[in-house]
Amino acid sequence: MQRTISRFVWPASRRTRIRYLWAYALIGPQLLFFLAFTVYPIVMSYVYSFYEWSGFGPLEQFIGWDNFAKLVQEQAFWNAFRNSLIYMAATTLILMPSTLILALMLNRALFKGKVFYRTLYFLPVVTTTSTIGIVMKFIFGNENALVNEVLLGIGLISKPIPWLGQADTAMLVLIVIGAWKFYGMMLVYWLAGLQSLPKEVFEAARTDGANPLQTLRFITLPLLMPVAAVILLLTVVNSMHVFDLVKTLTGGGPFYATETVDLYIYNYAFSTSGFPQIGYASAAGIVFGVAIFILTGCLGLWAKRLQQTGGKH
Amino acid sequence: MKRMRKRGYISILLLLAAGTALSGCSQSSGNGEEQTAPGQEKVTIKFWHRWPESQQALEQAIKEFSEKYPNIQVELPSIASAQYPTQLQAAVASNDLPDIFANTNAVPLDQLNRLGLIRDIDDVFKEGQKDKFYEGTWTEGFTTLDGKVYALPHFTPRRYAHVLYYNKNVLKNAGLTENDVPKSWDDLLKVGAKIKQSGSDVYPLILGIKTDWLSNGYLGQMGTAIKPEVVPNDGFNLKTGQYEFDSPGYVESIEFIKKLQDEKLLHPNSLVIDYREASSLFAGGKAAFVIDGTFLSSELQQNNKFNDFGVAPLPTKDGKPQYYAFQGETKATLHVSKNTKHYEEVKLFLQFYMDRYYTKQLELGIEGSPIIEQNKTVKVDNPPFVEAQKIQDQTFVLSPHPYTRNRAAVQVNTELNGKKPKETVGKILEGYLAGQIKDVKAQLSLLSSGYNKALQESIDKVNKAGTPIQLTDYQFPNWVPLQPYATDKYGELKK
Numbered sequence: 024m025q026r027t028i029s030r031f032v033w034p035a036s037r038r039t040r041i042r043y044l045w046a047y048a049l050i051g052p053q054l055l056f057f058l059a060f061t062v063y064p065i066v067m068s069y070v071y072s073f074y075e076w077s078g079f080g081p082l083e084q085f086i087g088w089d090n091f092a093k094l095v096q097e098q099a100f101w102n103a104f105r106n107s108l109i110y111m112a113a114t115t116l117i118l119m120p121s122t123l124i125l126a127l128m129l130n131r132a133l134f135k136g137k138v139f140y141r142t143l144y145f146l147p148v149v150t151t152t153s154t155i156g157i158v159m160k161f162i163f164g165n166e167n168a169l170v171n172e173v174l175l176g177i178g179l180i181s182k183p184i185p186w187l188g189q190a191d192t193a194m195l196v197l198i199v200i201g202a203w204k205f206y207g208m209m210l211v212y213w214l215a216g217l218q219s220l221p222k223e224v225f226e227a228a229r230t231d232g233a234n235p236l237q238t239l240r241f242i243t244l245p246l247l248m249p250v251a252a253v254i255l256l257l258t259v260v261n262s263m264h265v266f267d268l269v270k271t272l273t274g275g276g277p278f279y280a281t282e283t284v285d286l287y288i289y290n291y292a293f294s295t296s297g298f299p300q301i302g303y304a305s306a307a308g309i310v311f312g313v314a315i316f317i318l319t320g321c322l323g324l325w326a327k328r329l330q331q332t333g334g335k336h
Numbered sequence: 337m338k339r340m341r342k343r344g345y346i347s348i349l350l351l352l353a354a355g356t357a358l359s360g361c362s363q364s365s366g367n368g369e370e371q372t373a374p375g376q377e378k379v380t381i382k383f384w385h386r387w388p389e390s391q392q393a394l395e396q397a398i399k400e401f402s403e404k405y406p407n408i409q410v411e412l413p414s415i416a417s418a419q420y421p422t423q424l425q426a427a428v429a430s431n432d433l434p435d436i437f438a439n440t441n442a443v444p445l446d447q448l449n450r451l452g453l454i455r456d457i458d459d460v461f462k463e464g465q466k467d468k469f470y471e472g473t474w475t476e477g478f479t480t481l482d483g484k485v486y487a488l489p490h491f492t493p494r495r496y497a498h499v500l501y502y503n504k505n506v507l508k509n510a511g512l513t514e515n516d517v518p519k520s521w522d523d524l525l526k527v528g529a530k531i532k533q534s535g536s537d538v539y540p541l542i543l544g545i546k547t548d549w550l551s552n553g554y555l556g557q558m559g560t561a562i563k564p565e566v567v568p569n570d571g572f573n574l575k576t577g578q579y580e581f582d583s584p585g586y587v588e589s590i591e592f593i594k595k596l597q598d599e600k601l602l603h604p605n606s607l608v609i610d611y612r613e614a615s616s617l618f619a620g621g622k623a624a625f626v627i628d629g630t631f632l633s634s635e636l637q638q639n640n641k642f643n644d645f646g647v648a649p650l651p652t653k654d655g656k657p658q659y660y661a662f663q664g665e666t667k668a669t670l671h672v673s674k675n676t677k678h679y680e681e682v683k684l685f686l687q688f689y690m691d692r693y694y695t696k697q698l699e700l701g702i703e704g705s706p707i708i709e710q711n712k713t714v715k716v717d718n719p720p721f722v723e724a725q726k727i728q729d730q731t732f733v734l735s736p737h738p739y740t741r742n743r744a745a746v747q748v749n750t751e752l753n754g755k756k757p758k759e760t761v762g763k764i765l766e767g768y769l770a771g772q773i774k775d776v777k778a779q780l781s782l783l784s785s786g787y788n789k790a791l792q793e794s795i796d797k798v799n800k801a802g803t804p805i806q807l808t809d810y811q812f813p814n815w816v817p818l819q820p821y822a823t824d825k826y827g828e829l830k831k
Contacts, residue, residue, distance in 0.1 A: 077754060078425040079443045080451040099758065165604035166537055166622075188607040190772050274546055277607060278767030290758070293422055298753040299442050 071305040090306035103287035126213030145207035156271025190280035216250030252326030382434035386420035433673040456484035475664025477739040477746035487669035492704035496629035497731035498554040510534035520655035528601035542603035542623035544611030548762025559585025561652035564817035567661040577810035579787035582780035663737035744805035751794035757786035
């Protein structure tokens with residue numbers, strides 16, 4: 024109890040007090056921006072979700088839980104939810120093992136041209152997503168498009184495949200490009216994790232005569248587990264919020280086959296050809312936000328457990 | 337050390353003082369503006385619009401206006417069409433609407449008025465000037481409220497019709513002439529087969545199916561040749577007073593596009609591109625025909641720098657006549673903010689607008705004027721534009737609208753906003769071509785029932801609020817499709 028109280032005691036020395044004042048004065052603007060542009064919109068989206076509101080005029084039509092009731096009955100919302108989950112699961116399954124393998128290769132001291140490859144894989148990360156979406160739309164087009172031309176050229180296919188014009192292939196292309204875009208970022212995460220591992224353990228293993236496979240199986244992977252859990256968490260959160268790529272590559276089509284929840288919300292909130300429904304879109308945002316919160320909460324708990332057990336290794 | 341502390345205090349005080357001084361400055365400048373007398377000193381009026389095709393003509397007209405009235409400056413920012421509703425939302429929220437602004441579907445006229453955001457502009461018109469506009473322009477709920485004008489048309493209200501554009505070079509390469517441009521679906525299939533033979537990567541027709549609002553329009557317009565009682569504008573049957581997207585008109589039109597796809601007469605990229613990508617491929621010689629709005633004419637000339645094209649009416653089943661309903665809905669209009677401090681200058685500008693901007697957009701081949709006489713007298717040296725305007729004029733037929741019959745329909749429409757299904761006929765076309773929808777009629781029936789349910793609920797709500805309106809107010813038994821429905825026809829219904 025005493026400890027808790029002592030935290031709030033105003034510093035005795037005037038000099039320390041002034042330093043505190045300066046510290047608060049300096050973080051003040053950032054705090055204000057945070058409150059205005061992060062906290063306030065979040066709070067207001069909760070408020071909007073209980074109103075029928077198009078974004079014009081005052082909030083007048085309070086409708087209670089109606090937006091939420093309509094949302095859970097809306098097949099299109101669950102379709103978007105399903106698409107987001109498929110995208111998340113597929114990109115995570117592709118990225119987690121493949122980037123780890125490449126990171127292990129790039130982390131080996133003997134490997135030549137490490138920096139070149141790291142830069143190469145990181146390039147898509149720094150490229151604007153919407154630009155990638157637009158360019159890829161042409162690469163995966165039907166007529167005179169690179170992918171079909173190559174496949175036709177080597178005789179793998181006899182007629183062009185409408186990659187983005189069919190539900191299954193459109194989702195496949197979206198997943199592959201999404202994974203490729205985030206590949207470099209994952210690689211950096213793994214490399215950072217690998218470089219933080221204690222060198223002594225590996226030296227001891229080498230002295231004991233462990234071969235590279237044994238070192239990987241019994242030392243590298245167990246030690247990496249806590250880092251892996253965090254990387255998994257970051258990948259899941261990132262892929263659940265795919266928006267700009269879908270918007271520019273498929274526009275959510277064909278016929279909603281690749282519409283993710285973020286795009287669904289956008290279409291309702293900023294519909295240009297129809298009538299914007301900010302209240303309903305806010306409700307969708309909240310339901311999706313809660314779902315992500317639960318998902319990441321579970322992963323976070325798992326990561327914490329791994330960190331605790333990982334520390335014992 | 338003490339000195340340093342003092343310096344610290346002084347700097348904080350100085351910061352505070354500077355802040356106060358700055359806020360003081362902004363206040364004084366605000367007061368200064370209020371004191372400005374209208375018409376005597378330099379005045380700036382703000383004008384927001386959402387029509388990129390009009391930007392050039394507007395800039396030229398504003399330049400002329402500034403020369404005539406040097407004390408009035410018109411600010412015309414370039415706003416991306418897609419961002420326009422959001423920008424307007426922000427302006428409404430911050431009570432900072434520009435003096436003149438373009439309308440948007442996102443906030444109907446009735447709502448703008450109820451929110452106290454716009455003012456009437458009756459006194460902008462000189463004696464008899466309103467009569468020079470097309471019949472039906474001054475319709476309750478679209479341009480007028482309680483008989484007062486709240487919206488000034490920007491383009492001709494008889495816009496936009498859907499037409500068939502043909503690439504003259506592609507036709508020539510296929511050994512065809514302009515006489516071979518199809519008038520019916522069968523013609524298109526026959527001509528299409530010839531074009532397909534002429535080159536492996538040239539297709540007869542290209543569509544930008546991602547642009548569903550455009551598909552809604554041309555499917556509906558082609559459908560009027562099959563079931564004319566269903567107006568193409570919104571799939572509403574004005575005889576039964578019900579939405580009827582599952583009418584044979586829509587169903588057969590969608591099935592025809594599917595047939596074109598199956599027979600490889602539709603460019604395979606159509607499913608994954610929007611209307612502007614489609615028109616670019618058309619201009620690039622990848623397709624002989626493209627279906628678009630009459631506004632594509634200026635787009636091809638200005639942006640694609642392409643002139644070797646012609647315009648023809650849409651091919652229909654058996655070549656039967658088609659139409660697009662003009663029901664008083666002027667899709668492109670201007671409003672004046674209720675809070676404008678410079679109404680006298682705004683009035684001058686809008687008068688100039690009717691005299692000069694309308695003719696300028698004609699001269700530049702952008703769109704027809706809302707004033708009939710100007711369309712007849714202004715000389716336009718632009719054959720494709722003139723042809724497109726001619727077809728547009730023939731396509732539009734004055735048709736009945738519930739707004740004119742019962743004013744409460746305006747309120748029903750405001751209620752309907754946001755309650756209609758988000759689905760569209762254009763999206764269903766996309767799903768059908770992509771193979772995700774097997775039974776297109778069933779899907780269209782589902783859409784119709786969603787719309788009809790929303791309509792009935794909105795009518796009930798307006799009735800409950802004390803304004804009487806019935807579904808029968810949406811039925812027009814004395815209407816003959818394809819024949820103009822003059823104002824006196826509404827009177828017959830009361831008898």
